[in-house]
Amino acid sequence: MPIISSLCQLNGGCMGCCGHSFISKEKIKEAITLNTTEFSRTPSLDTFRDRAYPSDLRLGVCRNLIEEKGCFFCPLHPARNDGKDLREGHCNVNYLCKTAKEFADWSEETKSKFIKFIEKKELDNISYSIVMDNGELLKEFKG
Numbered sequence: 497m498p499i500i501s502s503l504c505q506l507n508g509g510c511m512g513c514c515g516h517s518f519i520s521k522e523k524i525k526e527a528i529t530l531n532t533t534e535f536s537r538t539p540s541l542d543t544f545r546d547r548a549y550p551s552d553l554r555l556g557v558c559r560n561l562i563e564e565k566g567c568f569f570c571p572l573h574p575a576r577n578d579g580k581d582l583r584e585g586h587c588n589v590n591y592l593c594k595t596a597k598e599f600a601d602w603s604e605e606t607k608s609k610f611i612k613f614i615e616k617k618e619l620d621n622i623s624y625s626i627v628m629d630n631g632e633l634l635k636e637f638k639g
Contacts, residue, residue, distance in 0.1 A: 501596035508621035509568035512629025515557040527557035595634040
């Protein structure tokens with residue numbers, strides 16, 4: 497069973513673990529738009545997943561990351577497939593960024609403070625994802 501953090505669902509979904517060496521916010525949007533278009537034209541989840549090798553990122557973004565109603569998600573995630581994880585063998589299902597790892601060990605009070613800290617930032621989902629994965633929010637929160 498994959499490790500999950502409530503931080504992954506904030507701000508329209510974090511996609512920090514869904515890529516590497518992101519080029520720019522615009523290129524991330526472009527990649528996700530192309531992925532979403534391909535997803536809408538693909539007959540099955542297996543076909544969608546297997547259309548590229550796991551290491552074949554689009555502009556630094558996993559080819560399985562899509563957008564729906566302003567939120568990012570992986571259609572292969574077990575939460576979207578009655579518990580079946582279609583990402584296995586395709587990505588690191590147990591990856592958690594440093595921020596999410598530290599968050600998991602905090603008291604409920606500290607977690608609540610961090611979530612309020614995030615909400616006050618009013619970040620769009622791409623900016624949120626980048627600063628979550630690179631640890632900027634964690635560093636700023638810890639002061």
